[in-house]
Each structure stands twice: as structure tokens, then as C-alpha cells.
Amino acid sequence: MAIQADDASRQVLMLGLGGELFAIDAGIVREILDPVPVTEVPGARPFVNGVVNVRGKVVPLADLRLRFGMRAKANTIDTRIVVVEIELDGYPTPVGLLADKVYEVGEISDASTEEAPAIGMRWPPEFVRGIGKRRDDFVIVPDINRLFV
Secondary structure, eight states, X not given: OOOOGGGOEEEEEEEEETTXXXXXXXXXEEXXXXXXXXXXXXXXXXXXXXXXXXXXXXXXXXEHHHHTTOOOOOOOTTOEEEEEEEEETTEEEEEEEEESEEEEEEEEEGGGOXXXXXXXXXXXXXXXXXXXXXTTEEEEEEOGGGGGO
């Protein structure tokens, strides 16, 4: 059975963050790590915890809770660092994203994803590409590249 254009779907990594479900494009995910020691960087933006060493590379670590205006939270047994590759200034750049929990790789239908409402959101709307529906859950689809501008 052929997939119709309006039935297109994308592979996403499902993350838990502040009790909400987030989905990031699985194609940009490079690694999922347990928390590792973080080196603070003086003068870094408030949502950047510092840098971590990932396979010999220095990678900035962004706390998604802080970036989405949530309170900081101590790491738990479920906390993970999701290393993604974004385009920054025209170059592929690895970035670590601190998430409360990583669930699974799944699919979200493009037809089920809508623009995020302008009102009623508890997250900065400029960081949200859309709201999708997966099974009975609403899923926030962040614009990963915009998180770092």
C-alpha cells in the first residue's frame, strides 16, 4: 500500500519534559546519554548548563526545561542528554539537550500536526513548530534550530 502525500509521517524521538510530551526529528539525533559531568561556561546564556565531552568533542548542553520557561530540576534516574546535530551559522553543530525522560522513537503524521495556538501556551511560541497528535496524546514539536538563536 502506497503512502499518500497527505498521509506522510516523520520519525520522531519522544521526550518527556515537565510532564509534557515533546517530539524531535529522529534524523537529527546522534546519541542518547546518561548525564555526564558538565563544565560551566562563564557568561553562557541562562539555559546553557555548560559544555560536556562527547566522544572527544566539546558540546554545549542546553537545559530544555529552562529554555521553555520551566523551573530547573535535579537530574533523576530518567534524565538523559540527547545529542542532536543542528545547523548553526551554516555548519552542522552537535548540541546536547537535557530532557527529563526519553521514551521511544515513533511516528507523527504530518496531517495531525498543526500550528501551535498563539494564546494559551505555557511555552514561548517562537520555539514551538507545532502541536501534533499521537494516539491520544498531544505532542509539542519544538523548532530545535530556533532554540539556540
